[in-house]
Amino acid sequence: AQTVTQSQPEMSVQEAETVTLSCTYDTSESDYYLFWYKQPPSRQMILVIRQEAYKQQNATENRFSVNFQKAAKSFSLKISDSQLGDAAMYFCAYPNTGTASKLTFGTGTRLQVTL
Amino acid sequence: ETGVTQSPTHLIKTRGQQVTLRCSSQSGHNTVSWYQQALGQGPQFIFQYYREEENGRGNFPPRFSGLQFPNYSSELNVNALELDDSALYLCASSRTQRDTQYFGPGTRLTVL
Numbered sequence: 001a002q003t004v005t006q007s008q009p010e011m012s013v014q015e016a017e018t019v020t021l022s023c024t025y026d027t028s029e030s031d032y033y034l035f036w037y038k039q040p041p042s043r044q045m046i047l048v049i050r051q052e053a054y055k056q057q058n059a060t061e062n063r064f065s066v067n068f069q070k071a072a073k074s075f076s077l078k079i080s081d082s083q084l085g086d087a088a089m090y091f092c093a094y095p096n097t098g099t100a101s102k103l104t105f106g107t108g109t110r111l112q113v114t115l
Numbered sequence: 116e117t118g119v120t121q122s123p124t125h126l127i128k129t130r131g132q133q134v135t136l137r138c139s140s141q142s143g144h145n146t147v148s149w150y151q152q153a154l155g156q157g158p159q160f161i162f163q164y165y166r167e168e169e170n171g172r173g174n175f176p177p178r179f180s181g182l183q184f185p186n187y188s189s190e191l192n193v194n195a196l197e198l199d200d201s202a203l204y205l206c207a208s209s210r211t212q213r214d215t216q217y218f219g220p221g222t223r224l225t226v227l
Contacts, residue, residue, distance in 0.1 A: 035215070043203060045158070045218035091157050101213040102171055105157030
């Protein structure tokens with residue numbers, strides 16, 4: 001069974017600092033995508049960043065970047081210059097590669113941003 | 116471009132009742148997936164619809180059913196509601212079955 005593990009239930013970062021959220025996954029596939037989604041108190045799941053496994057280059061989106069280690073099956077999210085609006089639950093997700101792209105989510109990491 | 120929308124925002128039902136939740140997919144998207152998110156947990160996949168046909172199902176009983184319409188909007192129906200069905204129900208649409216999924220704001224269902 002495919003699993004996604006987020007070992008940090010909660011993290012805290014000061015405004016303007018950098019924080020890294022961890023995620024590991026288990027798959028036997030060689031070609032796949034990985035996602036980080038953000039869920040603020042408003043509840044809407046918002047796509048933060050996507051990584052394609054066949055690309056060696058780590059994905060970046062403005063202040064968000066990933067450290068993708070395919071052999072280790074690790075997919076961490078780095079948030080630079082943290083802002084108060086970054087406070088949310090962050091979920092790592094992996095889609096199966098069957099006919100239906102079912103996303104398997106981790107248990108989430110709650111990020112607090114302090115002044 | 117309009118994003119994914121869901122209705123209603125909140126819903127309160129009693130055990131044994133039936134409920135219908137609705138989702139409008141993003142323009143240009145032909146695939147809709149439904150997820151159940153219990154409090155404090157990550158979303159769990161219920162099923163996916165692609166071009167009006169169910170295209171994969173998670174570990175949910177048959178009383179969870181759905182539809183997709185020609186305009187690619189979708190409904191999730193839950194019969195014989197149980198207390199454990201209380202959750203946030205999320206709809207996501209994608210350009211194809213395996214493309215990136217974009218989520219709606221969710222429907223909070225409370226079963227009393």
